[in-house]
Amino acid sequence: MIHHYSIAVANTKEVAGVLNEIFQGHVTKFRPRENSYMVWFDDAYGSAIELYPLKTEMLPGENEQAAQFVSNEEASGYSATHAAISVALDKKSIFQLARSLGWRAVELPRGHFNVIELWLENRVMIELLTPEMAADYLRAFAKEKEGV
Known part of the structure; x- marks a missing residue:
């Protein structure tokens, strides 16, 4: 953790x-x-x-x-360091917030799940997972853990 x-x-x-x-x-x-x-x-x-x-x-x-x-x-000012974080917000709210600040936000596939890349100040990326995306992530992780 x-x-x-x-x-x-x-x-x-x-x-x-x-x-x-x-x-x-x-x-x-x-x-x-x-x-x-x-x-x-x-x-x-x-x-x-x-x-x-x-x-x-x-x-x-x-x-x-x-x-x-x-x-x-x-x-x-750029870094490879990032985190994937589950959030309670929905996609629409995240994209509206990013747009209001002029920050890049884009939904992208990561294999068996999607994330929203939110670029803080268009420089530092964090991956946000809505509740639906987090559920897909956990399913993918369970399969990975089982070796499927």
Whole structure:
């Protein structure tokens, strides 16, 4: 189970608000990094997404130090890191929200199930699964698990 993951975006406050609307949870500041937020899903697992300012990188600490945050002005802002997340919203609501922000959103097949690629700020992709898509995903996973 994944409890949280982190991404870097240009407008942390705006993206936090949009993700909060999608996940229907709540937002808090992420104190270790200035201008950072956590979007909580308000589920039983403490699921959340941490939002750092664009070009933030995490480096390993020395000895017993925690990870260190640095800004890399050379960073492109794109990342291969993404997550597939089930949401309660329907396709129409997701596409309307994306359109209102000018963000790319497209439904695409992933084998035996579909996802909506939502591109936060047209830079960071998350895959959203509506309840119907999540059911298809779980069916596909069950078949994969059985070796079918």
